[in-house]
Amino acid sequence: MHAWPASEVPALPGSGRDLRIHDTATGGRVTLVPGPVARIYVCGITPYDATHMGHAATYNAFDLVQRVWLDTKRQVHYVQNVTDIDDPLLERAVRDGEDWTALAERETTLFREDMTALRMLPPQHYVGAVESIPKIVPLVERLLSAGAAYELEGDIYFSVAADPSFGAVSGLDAEAMRLLSAERGGDPDRPGKKNPLDPMLWMSARPGEPSWDGASLGPGRPGWHIECVAIALDHLGMGFDVQGGGSDLVFPHHEMGASHAQALTGEHPFAKTYVHAGMVALDGEKMSKSRGNLVFISKLRRDGVDPAAIRLALLAHHYRADWEWTDAVLTEAVERLARWRAAVSRPDGPSADALVEEVREALADDLDAPRALAAIDRWAAAQTADGGTDEGAPGLVSRTADALLGVAL
Ligand code: 5CA
Ligand code: ZN
Numbered sequence: 001m002h003a004w005p006a007s008e009v010p011a012l013p014g015s016g017r018d019l020r021i022h023d024t025a026t027g028g029r030v031t032l033v034p035g036p037v038a039r040i041y042v043c044g045i046t047p048y049d050a051t052h053m054g055h056a057a058t059y060n061a062f063d064l065v066q067r068v069w070l071d072t073k074r075q076v077h078y079v080q081n082v083t084d085i086d087d088p089l090l091e092r093a094v095r096d097g098e099d100w101t102a103l104a105e106r107e108t109t110l111f112r113e114d115m116t117a118l119r120m121l122p123p124q125h126y127v128g129a130v131e132s133i134p135k136i137v138p139l140v141e142r143l144l145s146a147g148a149a150y151e152l153e154g155d156i157y158f159s160v161a162a163d164p165s166f167g168a169v170s171g172l173d174a175e176a177m178r179l180l181s182a183e184r185g186g187d188p189d190r191p192g193k194k195n196p197l198d199p200m201l202w203m204s205a206r207p208g209e210p211s212w213d214g215a216s217l218g219p220g221r222p223g224w225h226i227e228c229v230a231i232a233l234d235h236l237g238m239g240f241d242v243q244g245g246g247s248d249l250v251f252p253h254h255e256m257g258a259s260h261a262q263a264l265t266g267e268h269p270f271a272k273t274y275v276h277a278g279m280v281a282l283d284g285e286k287m288s289k290s291r292g293n294l295v296f297i298s299k300l301r302r303d304g305v306d307p308a309a310i311r312l313a314l315l316a317h318h319y320r321a322d323w324e325w326t327d328a329v330l331t332e333a334v335e336r337l338a339r340w341r342a343a344v345s346r347p348d349g350p351s352a353d354a355l356v357e358e359v360r361e362a363l364a365d366d367l368d369a370p371r372a373l374a375a376i377d378r379w380a381a382a383q384t385a386d387g388g389t390d391e392g393a394p395g396l397v398s399r400t401a402d403a404l405l406g407v408a409l
Helices: 053-071 087-095 100-117 130-145 174-183 224-235 247-265 297-302 307-315 327-344 353-364 369-385 393-405
Strands: 020-023 028-031 037-042 075-082 125-128 149-152 155-158 200-204 220-222 240-246 271-277 280-282
Touching: 020 271, 037 053, 037 224, 053 075, 053 100, 053 240, 053 271, 053 280, 053 307, 053 353, 053 393, 075 224, 087 100, 100 297, 125 130, 125 224, 130 149, 130 155, 130 200, 130 220, 130 224, 130 247, 155 247, 174 247, 200 224, 220 224, 224 247, 240 247, 247 271, 297 307, 307 327, 307 369, 327 369, 327 393, 353 369, 353 393, 369 393
Parallel strands: 037 075, 037 240, 075 125, 240 271
Antiparallel strands: 020 028, 149 155, 155 200, 200 220
């Protein structure tokens, strides 16, 4: 699959700082020190509806991670998937009497347009589940022959007992895992499983549903977690720097993914660091396609909202916080964008050398974007109140907002 076009990232004077970030697996802060090429996998959309503010907030967080790395003069190797075959996609296609492939393609196209408008850096590899099936099947076969998977009425399940470090990503107890498994695509109550938490690796063909050649597995379609493992191992290998997604993916998705990969390779860890973004809510409930309480990026764009204002609305919240979308959030972002644009449109202004370092430090400190915005607010206020004589300052502020925050002024 192709990704979307990259917006240019201006180089800033000096050098950025290493990112200190909250790691879900250890529950504490770690300093990321990737090699010259930093490797990141971020879980992509299931394309059965348009990109909403929650998705955008999560992708914004991982865009910032990459901008910090680029500022330290590293290259970034970024991989993202598209879950273009899964139960919710098929259910929506049936509900709307639409072909599931047409639905997936349309929503993926819209997602690319939204990401481009928001200046999110594209992945080098944007990979669909369907195109990955030839990579997934041999992995499931290997898990079976290693005794880490078993068959149940034609379906293949992963045995969580095969990974001695199962549980290390989420740190949850068995009861909490069971509840989340039932809520998020698992089937803990299916009789015959070795452990109720065991997730499906390969679902045998169901009448009326699409299926693919599974070689020795028989016709069917892949489970959700093995999809991301196959794509990550193919393009990044074990021990990549960051596995990212929203906090709704901590369990079971990222826990199971880590276990699949560890059982497959005998190596630990799958990802060095697990980073999760908070959930965006609307009207008091998590914004989700299944609930339908959505604010779509594409709808706001159609209504004439500047994508840079949407980006500022996202940046005004710390990535780990759960927050609520309201009209006031957008109004404030629109006003901030206007203030910043007015401030950088003057020929000179107060020196911005210290500001670059403040923004760098705020982001290096667990991606504290609200603090970065406050720093630019102060520069803009000083520009309005007293002005200044530094001719390079407005340009430097523009480049800083663009390079580190993805905001084009
Ligand atoms: N395709 C899978 C991941 S492999 C999936 O979770 N797709 S999704 O379309 O449901 O979500 C895409 C990304 O947005 C995931 O990282 C998810 O954690 C995140 N996300 C979903 N809803 C929200 C929300 N309300 N707030 C913040 N992030 C969200
Ligand atoms: Zn995933």
